[in-house]
Amino acid sequence: MRTLLPLALAATLGCHSTKILIDTGDSSHSHDSDSAPPDSDTHTGETGDTGDTGDTGDTGHVVLPDITVDCMGSADYTLIQDAIDASTSGDIIAVAPCTYHERLHLQGRTLEVYGTDGSANTIIDGDLGGTVLNVEDGESEGTRFAGFTLTGGLDSAGGSAIELTSAVLDLDDIVITGCDDGYTMILSEIGFLDLTDVTIEGNDFIDGGAAIRSEAGGLTARRLVADCGEDGAYAIYEHNATLLDESTLRCASGYGLYSHHGELHVERSTVTGGIAGIYTEDELDTPEERQLVSNSAVGGGSIGMDARYVHVQVLNSVLWGTDAAFSFLGIDTASTLTNSVFTGALCGISGDDGRLIASYNAFWANTADTCAAVAAATVSADPMFTAFPDDLTLQPGSPLINAGATGAAYLDIDGTRNDIGRWGGPGGY
Secondary structure: OOOOOHHHHHHHHOOOOOOEEEEOOOOOOOOOOOOOOOOOOEEEEOOOOOOOOOEEOOOOOOOOOOOOOOOOOOOOOOOOHHHHHHOOOOOEEEOOOOOEEEEEOOOOOOOOEEEOOOOEEEEEEEOOOOOOOOEEOOOOOOEEEEEEEEEEOOOOOOEEEEEEOOOEEEEEEEEEEOOEEEEEEEEEEEEEEEEEEEEEOOOEEEEEEEEEEEEEEEEEEOOOOEEOOOOEEEEEEEEEEEEEOOEEEEEOOEOOOOOOOOEEEEEEEEEEEEOOEEEOOOOOOOOOOOOEEEEEEEOOOOEEEEEEOOOEEEEEEEEOOOOEEEEEEOOOOOEEOOEEEEEOOOOOEEEOOOOOOOOOOEEOOOOOOEEEOOOOOEEEOOOEEEEEEEEEEEOOOOOOOOOOOOOOHHOOOOOOOOOOOOOOOOOOO
């Protein structure tokens, strides 16, 4: 079940997905057809035993599907789209492992569509004919797609893999790979998108493309991996409210996360970009949009995090970049940088004036710790990371251990004083 949260409640985000076991054996349902299922000559690939139980989680809750699909002919339909066409809102469609050569339209129906053997074995190939999955007709909360690899999508003006418009979609155990000439792999316009265990890698983008482009609505992701490829400009471009947990964003030629008039909560994640890890701006010179980064690693070729005309809170994170680890312009004067590390830059913190509150931070290997900003270092010594930047745990004897802010609100999960850096504080893990 999807839950929409204001960012003020983001720290309590559960991001829990409903886990369902699906029995794909013979079952009665309300979609009997007088005609034989379509033949599967257009499909390739091997299918497993369609009597197996498809496990999409671990709650033990077994739900019988209303409709079954198997490209080899041992189910109600051989095509997923034919099953969708025969469905009504509320139906569950179980899809046996195979490679299905088709592009799908949910047609406004609220459906749960599952690959019974997971994304590794259940593939939908669009054969470079357009968008693989279209959810563009007001599909409502409860629309869910899980356990598939989407490949062979192509759309230089939209979403090569998925297009979502004025609808709600949950994705779970989805791999998007092998799509071509993408403006974006997932395009969400006025949509609410909830991602769990989604991987977007190995795709080709047009110049300026994005792995995910989210325009208005909301984006929530847990354990997302998104890469913009060689030619893309953004792992995520967002213009809404975005919540990330335990996710990895990479864009070697651009921005890991680009927020335009949006709000962010990034926790326990790694965000890197060749220009900047995170770029966030409001442009209206009214710094009200909230940008929260906690227990995360944010790095860039030039700038770790670049914040302009927004309200910023950075807590227990590590930021780095060649020019600046953290750069700001016109941000809200109540913005805070706490228990974090700024390293490897010409300027650890660079800003237009002293309009932020920085306390209990560490600076290391910078040409200057601050430039036109006011921030005193609590620690100016080698942090003793296990292997920067890939492993930011602290070695025994690190000066960051028990050096962070005092007070119950900042205690590490073991009850001791806050450790400066990614693994400290109540959000450490």
